[in-house]
Amino acid sequence: MVVDGTVRPLGEEYVRFVSEAWPDPRPFYDRLRAEAPVFWTPLGHWYVSRYAEASAMWKDNEHWSQHPVLPAQGSGLELGSGPAAALFAEMILRLDGIEHERIRGLVNPIFSPPAMEVLAETVKDSVNSILDLRADNREMDFLHDFAQPLPTTVVVDLFGIDRDHYDTFVRFADVIIEIFEAMGTGSHADDLVSRADEILAACYDLVISLAEDRRRHPAADTLSRLVQAQQAEPDRMTDSELVSLVMFIVTAGFETTMYTVTNMIYHLLLHPDQFALVRSDPSLVRSAVEEALRYEPGVYISSVRFAVEDMDVAGQHIRRGDKCLISNHAANHDPDVFESPNTFDITRSSKRQISFGRGRHTCLGAHLARLEMVATLEAVIERLPDLELVSDEVEWTSSHVLRGPTSLRVRW
Numbered sequence: 001m002v003v004d005g006t007v008r009p010l011g012e013e014y015v016r017f018v019s020e021a022w023p024d025p026r027p028f029y030d031r032l033r034a035e036a037p038v039f040w041t042p043l044g045h046w047y048v049s050r051y052a053e054a055s056a057m058w059k060d061n062e063h064w065s066q067h068p069v070l071p072a073q074g075s076g077l078e079l080g081s082g083p084a085a086a087l088f089a090e091m092i093l094r095l096d097g098i099e100h101e102r103i104r105g106l107v108n109p110i111f112s113p114p115a116m117e118v119l120a121e122t123v124k125d126s127v128n129s130i131l132d133l134r135a136d137n138r139e140m141d142f143l144h145d146f147a148q149p150l151p152t153t154v155v156v157d158l159f160g161i162d163r164d165h166y167d168t169f170v171r172f173a174d175v176i177i178e179i180f181e182a183m184g185t186g187s188h189a190d191d192l193v194s195r196a197d198e199i200l201a202a203c204y205d206l207v208i209s210l211a212e213d214r215r216r217h218p219a220a221d222t223l224s225r226l227v228q229a230q231q232a233e234p235d236r237m238t239d240s241e242l243v244s245l246v247m248f249i250v251t252a253g254f255e256t257t258m259y260t261v262t263n264m265i266y267h268l269l270l271h272p273d274q275f276a277l278v279r280s281d282p283s284l285v286r287s288a289v290e291e292a293l294r295y296e297p298g299v300y301i302s303s304v305r306f307a308v309e310d311m312d313v314a315g316q317h318i319r320r321g322d323k324c325l326i327s328n329h330a331a332n333h334d335p336d337v338f339e340s341p342n343t344f345d346i347t348r349s350s351k352r353q354i355s356f357g358r359g360r361h362t363c364l365g366a367h368l369a370r371l372e373m374v375a376t377l378e379a380v381i382e383r384l385p386d387l388e389l390v391s392d393e394v395e396w397t398s399s400h401v402l403r404g405p406t407s408l409r410v411r412w
């Protein structure tokens, strides 16, 4: 950006971008795509901002791995040899090739669009029961009072987990985000690994006992279906892989969905003409949801990828072992793909947005997240016709992974 008539070097600007909470990174993305679409950052990794390379890289599992490829190469955070390291080694998002297919093939049917569509009414009930709690107040913090409990309620109910266990999963989700932040920025709190070991061990024991319970007393919930899928093919997934999978699926939808839902309502309120359009024509709800995912997703970066071999991408020479991050947020604003990309327009076709990633690691919970967004928007249209922002200004969360306001005060 321009300061006192001078333009800061891209590297300097990138460090500010990851360490400050910017209300609008779009001008920086415009500059990155124009000057260095595949950019070597001062933090020691590549950063991809153009749609063509972002989409291609996400699908290219031959040249990019989910874990370090060089001997003794770390991910940006040394996890040691405790529970956190063990869990990370088996986490679905960190698996490559046939190892990944082995696990993903087992869970895909459970999270397929038809399987999720059956849950539409349950998700609507969750949305309405949270709104019921707030209805009389006529004012709330949309983020904390609505968007935070929504995905936790939906996912924990989906798995048939007792609500007493909420806190354990929420603590686990928080520490996982901290680990992903550390992998992207290279800095973290001194006690991160010990805290991670402690909460991961507690969560692990909890899931083991829940899975054991479902083996003895199968129910109609998702955890029972996962346990049955494993029992049907015991050679396909070990007990500890099952636990790691459950822990990751349960928590992967917490803050990701919380921020995405909040950002959707924030931008609709900030653009009253767009909100009026969808209020007057609810058939636009799905298109508004897709545009919200394109314009301001709650997750704005991929997990770290590692180059499997030397290669050239967009004129840059990438060496075997190099780390790379893909910016779905920047790619979603690429003018080569989206006309006037910096305009929030719920009538555009946003289907090509890549906020759920692409390829084999595409978000497993994408259909569920969309259901939650649709149910939220429909309920807000129906039940809160006078909804408005208390203030147009919001403070943005300081995060390298998650994007959203720290709070969103609304009234009606």
Ligand code: HEM
Binding pocket: 092, 093, 094, 104, 155, 248, 249, 250, 252, 253, 254, 256, 257, 260, 297, 298, 299, 301, 302, 303, 304, 355, 356, 357, 358, 360, 361, 362, 363, 364, 365, 366, 368, 369
């Ligand atoms: C709007 C909310 C959400 C967003 C924006 C989002 C975004 C993403 C992205 C970008 C990835 C790919 C990461 C990469 O390739 O590096 C991903 C993977 C994943 N997501 Fe989501 N997610 C959301 C909600 C959910 C929900 C609700 C669940 C589960 C119920 C979930 C479960 C997963 C899982 C298990 C993976 C790993 C898939 C694999 O490695 O095969 N996500 N998500």
